Amino acid sequence: MIPVLAVVGVGLIGGSFAAALRRAGRVGRVLGVGRRPQTLARARELGLIDEAATPAEAARQADFLLLAAPVNSLGAILAELAPALREDAVVTDAGSTKQDVVAAARAALGARIGQFVPGHPIAGSDATGPESADAGLYRGRNVILTPLAENGEARVLRVAQAWQACGAQVREMPAGQHDAVFASVSHLPHWLSALYVAQVAASPDAALRLQLAGTGFRDFTRIAAGSPEVWRDIFLSNRTALQAELAELRAVMERAERALADGDGDALQALLEAACRARRDWSASCPPDGRPGDRA
Amino acid sequence: MIPVLAVVGVGLIGGSFAAALRRAGRVGRVLGVGRRPQTLARARELGLIDEAATPAEAARQADFLLLAAPVNSLGAILAELAPALREDAVVTDAGSTKQDVVAAARAALGARIGQFVPGHPIAGSDATGPESADAGLYRGRNVILTPLAENGEARVLRVAQAWQACGAQVREMPAGQHDAVFASVSHLPHWLSALYVAQVAASPDAALRLQLAGTGFRDFTRIAAGSPEVWRDIFLSNRTALQAELAELRAVMERAERALADGDGDALQALLEAACRARRDWSASCPPDGRPGDRA
Secondary structure, X not given: OEEEEEEEOOOHHHHHHHHHHHHOOOEEEXXXXXXXXXXXXXXXXXXXXXXXXXXXXXXXXXXXXXXXXXXXXXXXXXXXXXXXXXOOOEEEEOOOOOHHHHHHHHHHHHHHHHHEEOEEEOOOOOOOOHHHOOOOOOOOOEEEEOOOOOOOHHHHHHHHHHHHHOOOEEEEOOHHHHXXXXXXXXXXXXXXXXXXXXXXXXXXXXXXXXXXXXXXXXXXXXXXXXXXXXXXXXXXXXXXXXXXXXXXXHHHHHHHHHHHHHOOHHHHHHHHHHHHHHHHHHHHOOOOXXXXXXXX | OEEEEEEEOOOHHHHHHHHXXXXXXXXXXXXXXXXXXXXXXXXXXXXXXOEEOOHHHHHHHOOEEEEOOOHHHHHHHHHHHHHHOOOOOEEEEOOOOOHHHHHHHHHHHHHHHHHEEOEEEOOOOOOOOHHHOOOOOOOOOXXXXXXXXXXOHHHHHHHHHHHHHOOOEEEEOXXXXXXXXXXHHHHHHHHXXXXXXXXXXXXXXXXXXXXXXXXXXXXXXXXXXXXXHHHHHHHHHOXXXXXXXXXXXXXXXXXXXXXXXXXXXHHHHHHHHHHHHXXXXXXXXXXXXXXXXXXX
C-alpha cells in the first residue's frame, strides 16, 4: 500500500501507473506534478490524480514518486525534489534509457542516491496525454529495474511490488545491459522507421506514394508517429549504444546491397530466411493474449 | 460474368480472388493450377476452386486467367499457357513488380501480348496458402493496372471489372511509375525490416533482446516474416528502383547520424518532426474502417 503517490508527468505512462494502482486498491492519495496546468486539470477530471502539486509539495508528502517525464528532464526534476524529499520515500522513473538517468540522478541527489531505483516499463503506444491513460496498460508487460548498489533490497522490493500490482513482470539487469538491449529492440527500429518516413515525405511524388501505401507501410511506420521530443532525447541519451547497433546494421545492409547488385539470389535468400525464421519463432513464443506477439 | 476462371497459384492472393468473385456471383467454374497437388486438393476442399487443371487444360478452357505466382515464374507460366490460350481469353497477374513481368510476358506471348493486362493488387499479409484466402481481402484496397498499348480498352475493362467485383478500387499508371512507387512504399520497408531482424538474430545476446522486444518491434518487424522466396524475387525484379530508394534513404540516414554524433538536437528533431507529421497526416487521411490506416 502506498499512502501518498506522486506522479511527475501525468500522460500515458504516469497516468496509467496511477490508474492501475488505484484499480488494484494499492494507493491512498495521488498527487500529480507537471508543467502544464491544463494537463493536470484534465488528469484530475479523469480521476487519475486527486490533486495537482508543486515538486516541493510532492516531495514533502509522497511515500512513492514516479518520474514519467522526458529522460533529459529527470536530473532537473530530481534536483527540485531533493531538498524536501522525505527520508523514507522511494523514487523511481520510467525513462527509456538508464545509464544517463543514473548519472543525472547521482548529480542531483548526491548522498541520497540510494532513494532512487531506476526503472523502465516496456509499454507504450503513439498515444499521448492523460486521455490515453489505461489501467490495463502494464498487464503482462515487462518492467526493467536497474538497481544501484546504494538502493538496498527493501527499496527495490517496494518499486517491484508497485509494478507487480499493475500486472507487470519485473526483471533486474545492469543499466549498461539495459541500454544496449533497448538500443537494439526499441531505439533502432524507431530510428529507421522515422528516417524512412522522412525520406518518403521529402520525395517529389510523396502524395502519390502515400496514397498507394498499404498495410506493410502502416505497421512498419506506426512508431514514426511517436513524439519527436521524446525520441530526440532518447536517441541523444543512448547515443553510444545506438551508434554501435547502427554500425552492426550497416554491415548487414552492405552485405545485402552487394548481393542485390550482383544478382546473388542465394545470399539474399539466406538473409531473408534468417529474418523470417527469427520473426516467426518470436511470434510463436508469445503468450496467447497476443502481447508482445502479433495481433489476431 | 466469367464463365471459366483459372487461377494459377491458389494461395492468399489467388484464392482470395476466386473466393471474392464467387461470393459476388461473378464466376461460373473455377480451375486451379499449381505445382503442389496437396495445395490444389486443399483449395478444392475449401471450395476455392472446382477442380485442379494443368496449364494446358486451363488455357484451353478459361475465359479469364489470374497468375498469382512468384514474379520470376510468370514468364515460364505464360510460355506454358501460350500455345493453347483461347483467343478471347484475357490474362492478368498479381505480381508486385511490373516492368520485368511485362518484359517476360512479351517474350513468352509474342504477338499475343495484347491478351496480357499487367496488374498488382495492393493487399496481402504474412499469411500464406489456401487456408489464408479471404473473400473480403480486396474490399477497399487499391489494384494497379499498368496496361500495354496492345491491350485495347475492352480487355483492360474486363480485368478492371473483375477486381471491382472483388470490392477493389482500380487505378492505372505506367509500369515504370508503378515500380518506383512500390520500391518506396513496399519493397524498401520490407528490405529494412528483414535486414534489421537478421542483424538482431545474429547478435550474441539475441535471445535476451527478443525476450524484451515490445509492441514497436512487433509492428516494425511484422513484414519480415513474409516469404523469403517471394521477397528475394521482388527485390531482384525491381533492383534498379530499390537501389535508387536505398541511395535516397542513405543520404537521410547519414545526415541523421551526423546530427547524432554532433549532439545536434535541433537537426534530429526537425527530421523526427517531418516523419511524425507525415505519418499522422497519413493516418488521418485513411478511411474510417482503418484500411489502410491504423487499427483501432
